[in-house]
Amino acid sequence: MAKLAIREERCKSCGICIEFCPENCLEIGDKLNAQGYRCVRLADPDACRACGICGRMCPDVVIEVWK
Numbered sequence: 142m143a144k145l146a147i148r149e150e151r152c153k154s155c156g157i158c159i160e161f162c163p164e165n166c167l168e169i170g171d172k173l174n175a176q177g178y179r180c181v182r183l184a185d186p187d188a189c190r191a192c193g194i195c196g197r198m199c200p201d202v203v204i205e206v207w208k
């Protein structure tokens with residue numbers, strides 16, 4: 142199963158990763174970080190195939206993906 146490390150404190154809630162995820166498994170969660178942004182979260186871990194696109198597209202280097 143894929144593992145995502147989400148550096149929540151860096152997330153700016155822009156939604157780019159969500160737009161580019163081919164499996165639609167990311168979403169903006171309810172949790173606020175210290176900057177006041179709602180952090181992205183992996184909503185459907187079973188659907189994630191560890192393609193790494195989210196990590197490559199995030200302009201703030203929030204997401205790291207392992208297979």
Ligand code: SF4
Nearest residue numbers: 162189190192193195
């Ligand atoms: S690794 Fe791929 S499938 Fe998994 S959340 Fe990121 S973009 Fe979506």
Ligand code: SF4
Nearest residue numbers: 152153155156158199
């Ligand atoms: S993880 Fe990156 S691309 Fe996704 S919402 Fe947060 S800042 Fe934007």
